[in-house]
Amino acid sequence: xxxxxxxxxxxxGRVVDRLRGMPVARLAASAExxxxxxxxxxxxxxxxxxRVPALLPRIGDHAAGDQLAVIGHDFASLQxxxxxxxxxxxxxxxxxxxxx
Numbered sequence: 001x002x003x004x005x006x007x008x009x010x011x012x013g014r015v016v017d018r019l020r021g022m023p024v025a026r027l028a029a030s031a032e033x034x035x036x037x038x039x040x041x042x043x044x045x046x047x048x049x050x051r052v053p054a055l056l057p058r059i060g061d062h063a064a065g066d067q068l069a070v071i072g073h074d075f076a077s078l079q080x081x082x083x084x085x086x087x088x089x090x091x092x093x094x095x096x097x098x099x100x
Contacts (some may be wrong), residue, residue, distance in 0.1 A: 002082070004082045004085030004089070005076065005085055006091045007038075007085070007089050008072075008076065008088060008092070009076065009086045011089050011092040011093060011096070012068070012069065012072040012092055012098060014092075015034075015065075015066070015068065015092050015095055015096045015099075016065045016066075016069045016072075018065075018066055018096065018099060019031075019034055019064050019065030019068065019099070020066075021063075022099075024066075026099075026100045027061045027062065027064075028061050029075040029100055030064065030099050030100060031060075031061035031062075031064035032091060033095060033098050033099060034064035034065065034067070034068050034095065035056070035058055035064060035067075037068065037091055037092070037094075037095040038056055038064075038067055038068045038071050039056045040091055041068070041071050041072060041075060041088055042054060042056050044072050044075065044084065044087065044088055044091075045071065045074055045078060047074040047078045048075065048078045048084055049078045056071075070076060072088075072092075075088060
C-alpha cells in the first residue's frame with residue numbers, strides 16, 4: 001500500500017470510528033455533515049471509475065459512519081492515483097475537524 005492509500009485508509013478509519021461512537025445528542029448534525037462528505041466521495045469515485053454519477057440516499061443517522069466506510073472502500077478498490085487519494089484524504093480531514 002503506497003503512502004497516499006495508507007494515509008487515506010487511516011483517515012477513513014478515524015472518521016468512521018468517530019461517527020460510530022458519536023453521542024446521540026450530536027448524531028443528527030454529524031450525520032448531515034457525513035452525508036455531504038459521502039456524496040462528494042461517491043462523486044469522486046464515480047469520476048475515477050469513469051462511471052455516471054449516482055444519487056446517494058440519506059439513510060438513518062446511526063448508519064452515517066457505515067455508509068462513509070462502504071463508499072471509501074469502494075473508492076480505494078478503484079485504485080485511484082496519488083492526486084485522487086490526496087483530494088479525498090483532505091475531504092475526510094475537513095469532515096473530521098467539522099464534526100461536533
